[in-house]
Amino acid sequence: MTTGSRRHGETGDAAAAPSVELRDIRKSFGGITAVDGISLVVGQGEFLTLLGPSGCGKTTTLRMIGGFELPTSGEVYIGGQPMGDRPPYRRPVNTVFQNYALFPHLTVGQNVAYGLEMAGVGKKERARRTTEALEMVRLPHVERRKPAELSGGQQQRVALARALVNRPAVLLLDEPLGALDLKLRKAMQMELKALNREVGATFIYVTHDQDEALTMSDRIAVMRDGRVQQLGTPAEMYERPRNRFVADFIGQTNFLAVEVADLDGEWAIGRAAGGQRVRVRRADGTMRGELATLAVRPEKVMLRADAPERPDWNHLEGVLEEAIYLGAHSQYVLRLPADERIIVHRQNRAVGEEEPRLGETTVVVFDPAAATLLND
Numbered sequence: 001m002t003t004g005s006r007r008h009g010e011t012g013d014a015a016a017a018p019s020v021e022l023r024d025i026r027k028s029f030g031g032i033t034a035v036d037g038i039s040l041v042v043g044q045g046e047f048l049t050l051l052g053p054s055g056c057g058k059t060t061t062l063r064m065i066g067g068f069e070l071p072t073s074g075e076v077y078i079g080g081q082p083m084g085d086r087p088p089y090r091r092p093v094n095t096v097f098q099n100y101a102l103f104p105h106l107t108v109g110q111n112v113a114y115g116l117e118m119a120g121v122g123k124k125e126r127a128r129r130t131t132e133a134l135e136m137v138r139l140p141h142v143e144r145r146k147p148a149e150l151s152g153g154q155q156q157r158v159a160l161a162r163a164l165v166n167r168p169a170v171l172l173l174d175e176p177l178g179a180l181d182l183k184l185r186k187a188m189q190m191e192l193k194a195l196n197r198e199v200g201a202t203f204i205y206v207t208h209d210q211d212e213a214l215t216m217s218d219r220i221a222v223m224r225d226g227r228v229q230q231l232g233t234p235a236e237m238y239e240r241p242r243n244r245f246v247a248d249f250i251g252q253t254n255f256l257a258v259e260v261a262d263l264d265g266e267w268a269i270g271r272a273a274g275g276q277r278v279r280v281r282r283a284d285g286t287m288r289g290e291l292a293t294l295a296v297r298p299e300k301v302m303l304r305a306d307a308p309e310r311p312d313w314n315h316l317e318g319v320l321e322e323a324i325y326l327g328a329h330s331q332y333v334l335r336l337p338a339d340e341r342i343i344v345h346r347q348n349r350a351v352g353e354e355e356p357r358l359g360e361t362t363v364v365v366f367d368p369a370a371a372t373l374l375n376d
């Protein structure tokens with residue numbers, strides 16, 4: 001394994017060299033289907049996140065890659081090789097769990113070196129690689145301390161060093177930052193991303209936290225009920241969510257009912273609340289005459305006074321019902337006809353900016369390209 005030889009931007013190309021491939025893997029526990037047919041390819045050195053609510057099958061998927069569970073059907077490939085029923089220690093993989101369980105009676109150095117000792121690596125080489133692994137996680141000079149003498153964040157880094165010390169091709173991480181407070185978690189997110197670039201190993205990361213997924217990942221797989229709902233880069237997932245579940249799980253979204261009147265290439269033209277005309281990006285399955293759901297993010301919707309004069313943009317009229325100052329931005333809620341609501345986020349730039357008044361009829365506008373019809 002080379003260190004520091006890759007530059008930013010070289011990750012995430014799954015087509016280059018598959019590191020991990022899942023082919024239709026399923027897992028049932030008695031009557032419960034935990035994983036219901038997942039197929040995906042992870043590229044060499046890629047940072048892929050499995051994101052979804054509790055119980056959607058993230059941990060079970062990770063455990064099948066690591067060899068802690070065997071699939072009921074389907075196959076896991078690592079480095080092009082089918083893993084079959086190979087046990088964890090015979091896979092080029094290491095795992096960091098949420099409860100990182102360091103041995104309390106061993107020093108930090110002994111904790112990190114433990115796996116190397118089990119593998120029969122000689123003393124000198126062990127010492128060298130232990131020091132190197134602790135430097136990787138930016139924790140030099142703590143080898144002789146006991147885990148209890150370190151902070152939670154430092155202990156988590158020792159757990160990472162322990163997983164990195166035998167240079168796995170693939171690192172599996174199951175909510176490893178869950179026990180840390182928010183500020184430390186944010187700092188560790190940046191460090192994990194940097195570590196992924198430096199070390200060159202493939203990272204497969206499990207979390208239920210959308211911010212964490214957006215911060216670190218080359219690609220995100222959003223899961224629900226044992227299946228992948230959508231797989232893409234953070235920007236793709238945010239800008240082009242395929243269905244309501246993904247749109248709702250990543251970020252905040254306005255959903256409006258639209259009756260589709262006409263289709264024009266990649267566009268759909270329809271009527272929203274109260275018959276107001278809208279033009280939006282269609283979904284794959286959008287049909288003329290159907291009642292569909294439009295999704296548009298609050299920061300893409302503007303008060304007319306803030307927007308450029310663009311007749312081709314969508315204009316919706318409603319009554320301003322709520323205005324909340326939130327520091328970096330303000331949130332406005334407009335009541336549209338048919339009792340729908342649309343939320344607007346406006347960046348706060350200048351003190352004394354013109355404020356719309358509650359109860360007034362107000363027009364909001366958005367670019368047709370910023371709105372999508374959903375596939376369900």
Ligand SMILES: Nc1ncnc2c1ncn2[C@@H]1O[C@H](COP(=O)(O)OP(=O)(O)O)[C@@H](O)[C@H]1O
Pocket residue numbers: 029032033034052053054055056057058059060061
């Ligand atoms: N060893 C097990 N025995 C029985 N059911 C399990 C077992 N492991 C997981 N499950 C069930 O499988 C589903 C998915 O669990 P899990 O993979 O842990 O989800 P997540 O990590 O996304 O929270 C849940 O319904 C869970 O209760």
Ligand SMILES: [Mg+2]
Pocket residue numbers: 058059060
């Ligand atoms: Mg889990």
